[in-house]
Amino acid sequence: MFTVSYRLRTVEKQEQVVTLLGVPLLNDADLLDGWVSWVSSEREPAFPAESSIAPELLLSNGAATQAPLGMVCLSLDRHIIEANERYCQIAGYQRSELLGRRLHYVLPANLRAMINLSLCQMLMGNMQHLVYEVAHPHPNGQSLWLKVTATLVWHSQGFPLYFFAWVEDRTLQRQLEQERVTLLAREQAAQAALQQAQQETLALGSMLHTVFDAAMDGIIIYNADGTVLRLNDAACALLEFEAKEQCVGKAFAELFHGYQIYQVDEDTVQPVTPEQLPTPRMLRGEIVSKTYRINNLLRFPSGRERYLDLTLTPLHDHEKGLTGVVVILRDVTARHNQERRIRQAFHTLSYMMETMVSLSLQAEQATTEEGFAAVSLPAVGQHLTDALWQMLNCKIVGLVALEGPDARMQMVGISGFPREIAGLVQQDMNSSILSDYLEEGCIARLQANQTVICDFGKRSFARPTYGIRNFLLAPMLLEGQLIGVFGIDRDQEQGYSNEEIELVKALANMAALVLERVRLLHAWAQTRASAMALHESNSRFDAFLSLASHELRTPLTGIRGCVQLVLRRMETLSRQQEDSQMTEATLQRLRQPLEEAVQRAVAQDRMISDLLDVSRIRANRLEMIMRPVNMSKIVHSALQDIRYLAPERTIELYTADEEEIAISADADRIGQVVSNYLGNALKYSAPDQPVELWVRREKMLVYVAVKDHGPGLTPQEQQDVWERFHRVKGIEVQCGAGGGLGLGLYLCRTIIEWHGGQVGVHSVKGEGSTFWFTLPLASEDR
Numbered sequence: 174m175f176t177v178s179y180r181l182r183t184v185e186k187q188e189q190v191v192t193l194l195g196v197p198l199l200n201d202a203d204l205l206d207g208w209v210s211w212v213s214s215e216r217e218p219a220f221p222a223e224s225s226i227a228p229e230l231l232l233s234n235g236a237a238t239q240a241p242l243g244m245v246c247l248s249l250d251r252h253i254i255e256a257n258e259r260y261c262q263i264a265g266y267q268r269s270e271l272l273g274r275r276l277h278y279v280l281p282a283n284l285r286a287m288i289n290l291s292l293c294q295m296l297m298g299n300m301q302h303l304v305y306e307v308a309h310p311h312p313n314g315q316s317l318w319l320k321v322t323a324t325l326v327w328h329s330q331g332f333p334l335y336f337f338a339w340v341e342d343r344t345l346q347r348q349l350e351q352e353r354v355t356l357l358a359r360e361q362a363a364q365a366a367l368q369q370a371q372q373e374t375l376a377l378g379s380m381l382h383t384v385f386d387a388a389m390d391g392i393i394i395y396n397a398d399g400t401v402l403r404l405n406d407a408a409c410a411l412l413e414f415e416a417k418e419q420c421v422g423k424a425f426a427e428l429f430h431g432y433q434i435y436q437v438d439e440d441t442v443q444p445v446t447p448e449q450l451p452t453p454r455m456l457r458g459e460i461v462s463k464t465y466r467i468n469n470l471l472r473f474p475s476g477r478e479r480y481l482d483l484t485l486t487p488l489h490d491h492e493k494g495l496t497g498v499v500v501i502l503r504d505v506t507a508r509h510n511q512e513r514r515i516r517q518a519f520h521t522l523s524y525m526m527e528t529m530v531s532l533s534l535q536a537e538q539a540t541t542e543e544g545f546a547a548v549s550l551p552a553v554g555q556h557l558t559d560a561l562w563q564m565l566n567c568k569i570v571g572l573v574a575l576e577g578p579d580a581r582m583q584m585v586g587i588s589g590f591p592r593e594i595a596g597l598v599q600q601d602m603n604s605s606i607l608s609d610y611l612e613e614g615c616i617a618r619l620q621a622n623q624t625v626i627c628d629f630g631k632r633s634f635a636r637p638t639y640g641i642r643n644f645l646l647a648p649m650l651l652e653g654q655l656i657g658v659f660g661i662d663r664d665q666e667q668g669y670s671n672e673e674i675e676l677v678k679a680l681a682n683m684a685a686l687v688l689e690r691v692r693l694l695h696a697w698a699q700t701r702a703s704a705m706a707l708h709e710s711n712s713r714f715d716a717f718l719s720l721a722s723h724e725l726r727t728p729l730t731g732i733r734g735c736v737q738l739v740l741r742r743m744e745t746l747s748r749q750q751e752d753s754q755m756t757e758a759t760l761q762r763l764r765q766p767l768e769e770a771v772q773r774a775v776a777q778d779r780m781i782s783d784l785l786d787v788s789r790i791r792a793n794r795l796e797m798i799m800r801p802v803n804m805s806k807i808v809h810s811a812l813q814d815i816r817y818l819a820p821e822r823t824i825e826l827y828t829a830d831e832e833e834i835a836i837s838a839d840a841d842r843i844g845q846v847v848s849n850y851l852g853n854a855l856k857y858s859a860p861d862q863p864v865e866l867w868v869r870r871e872k873m874l875v876y877v878a879v880k881d882h883g884p885g886l887t888p889q890e891q892q893d894v895w896e897r898f899h900r901v902k903g904i905e906v907q908c909g910a911g912g913g914l915g916l917g918l919y920l921c922r923t924i925i926e927w928h929g930g931q932v933g934v935h936s937v938k939g940e941g942s943t944f945w946f947t948l949p950l951a952s953e954d955r
Contacts, residue, residue: 194332196249198293209296243340249333251276251292263319263342265312281310292336295325306343318347391502394488397495399425399456411481411502413473425453433472437480437509442470451485455498460485468505480509515676550574550691554585557684561661562588569641569662573602574688575655580607580616585657585688590639593872598639600929600949607658610638611646619648620655624674637952645669647681651689659684797839797927801951804834804843804875808868811847815855822855822908823863834868834875835951838928843948846921847877850944853917854881858941860908871947874930878945883907886936894934895922921946 177193198207243260247253253271261268264279271278277285284307294300302324309319323338385392391408395401401420409417420428426447434450435442447453451467454460465485472478482505488497554572562570569589573582584602587595607616615625625646629638641662649657659681663669669677805828812826836843847866854864858881865880884904886894893899900915922932925946936942 196296196333198296209293243342245271245338245340247276247292247336247338249296249335251289251336253278254335260340263309263317263340281307291323295323295336296333301325316344317342318344393500393502394497395425395452395456395500396497397456399453401425401428402497408502411479411504412471413475413477425450431474435470435472437468437470451483452498452500455485455487456495458495478506479504480506512672515672550688550695551585553687553691555588556586557687558586558588561680565661567661567663569644569660571660571662572657572684572688573660574657575607580655581605582607589662594639597637597873597949601637604929615646619646619658622648622650624648624678626669643668645674645677647674647678649681649685649688651685656685657681657688795923795927797842797924799837799839801835802838802840802843804836804838804877804948805832805868807838807840807844808847808866808877811844811851812866815848815851819855819908822860824851824855824866825863826866826868828868829870834870836875836948837951838948839924842924843928846924846946847879849917849921850877850879853944854879854883854942855908856906857881857883857904858907859883867945870950873950874947875950876945876947878943880941880943882941885938885940885942886934887938891934891936894918895932918944 177195179191179193181189181191183189193210196209197205198209240257240259243263244257245253245260246255253274253276256264256268256271258268261271264271266279276288280288287305288303291300291303295303302322304320304322306318306320309317311317320341320343321338322341323336326334326337328334385403386405388405388407391405391411393401393404393408401423404414404417404420406417408414409420414420429447434445434447436445450469451460451465455465467483467485469481469483470478471481482503484501484503486499486501487495488499490496554574558570558572567589569587571584571588572586574585575581576583582602582605584599587598590598610629611619611625611627615627618625627641627644627646629641629644643664644660644662646658646660648655649659659677661677808826808828812824816822816824851864851866858864862882865878867876867878867880869876886901890901894901895918896915897919898915899919918932925932925948928948930946930948932944932946934942934944
């Protein structure tokens, strides 16, 4: 800031002294932005100067020094020229530290630009005063909330003297205001929460009333005197009251006047008086439990009966004094009747099982005078599982017998699967041991007469489990030995109750008795049949010796005759040496008997091989070398061998365009079966009739059939043809060597069944026969 005096000469040639006051305008970085100037024509103007400010304008009197407001004077170029004690306290500096300092020394950085601009506006006359509130940081680290009022003091001659500002510490007022606002907000929030709680309480009360009235179970609320306070529609309907309004206010004894009440404990029913019931006893303090349950039989005045499940809960005040009782009534008549039906079904089932074995024995004893049929364990077991599957609420019912120290499994009965799947289950089970499906811990529990629930989907098995996931297994024990396992399977969502587990366990015990009885009957039947079988065996053996000696001698006789014939012809040829050459007819006459000799030798070898195989089967020494093989290749190989031996015959092959039909089998033995089927078809059909060979897949099986146009078989002959040493009477060989020993089809059936397959024949007398067999596909090809 500066002052300059000039001597000016006017137009009238008069001289005048003019004084110029210049105030610099500085920016926030103390750089000059411009000037503000005032011109005075006074002879000696009273322009302010830093060293000549009038003392009465400064804050030097005692009142200003001790004022509660902070006061500060600033020069026009914004230097502090005076400040009272209160301002120094608010600013946090000593007075000596402030005087002569620029205002920016005590201003926060974020306010400097705004204050600088505002003061410039006042110097230029664009603003009268400045008022603002700001959070001001104190040097001691506190934050003060200040209200600042600044103005520009002017001289009477119209030029500015200095800036003057009042600073009020409003920190306490601000805190009080904030606390007031906070308290007001909390009060409003509390009022809103109270209103919301009241609304929620009303809504909850309304909802509880709705739930109370709409509950399916009956609910009665008594006060401490035993008077009905409230009951819902379900209780009114359950107890056959006419109206709820007529029940409210009545005592317990009055409410149930005319009713007969009985206490139910399992199968016992005891009459009780109203005073003996749990509700009056709880009101008298005789029952102090939090929740009490009991079953009652209620007989209405109309004579109707209803079983009720009662749940009682006492109500207490804040001092734990009894204020009432809540009674929940549930109609369990249907459940009680169901339990009674289950008990009846259990007794009926026991009687049925005993009767079934008795009837089975009677049926087996009602045989012809000539024969005796042994008791069939699979027939009895299947009949048993079928009956249980119809009575029990489950998907699968299975009964497995265990044999030997390694617990080999024998599927006695399985119900719930389709027939094809049931056959596969039986095949897998019959070739497994118990440890293939159960862990050692589960087997130990079964041996300890405990049930086991298995989820076969949680672990991997070498054999398929056919979707069984929730299998309840019960042991079948006899004299402490595990002789079998009885099991049922149902959906996992249903689970098994304790009553159902005990029922299955009891059924397993009875099934063990049934199996043992069937086994004893079977042993008795075998013992009795052995004498008859011995006589029949001796008779068949004598017939076999006669037949074998004849049949074995016949090919040898033919071979000998053919060889003798060749010798005679050769002798004749030797006498005809003078002939120049042997004719073709002569060679044919020599070839024919030799070929016939070869065929008879082949027949002889086949019969001897059959006899050896039968001997091995009876001694349980017939070996099967099982390995993955191609069924199509086996069939083609057997067909090629037959066509070589009978090139003049027509054999038509019908097969799918599949390159491979994978099975697990002994290829030589299966080829033996196919060759036997084809040889029989050629032997018993006319030479001009074709033979058909069929090979195809059927679901999880391979089907092979040989069809001929021979004499056909009767139904009885279709059953007997598979027996050992059996030959159909009245059927003559139409092509090739003579008949065999009656062992070929018996060997075929044995080989196929040892492979887990089946054999059969479809035939109509006079129209030909179709002999077939099926084998399971390999596991990866199913």
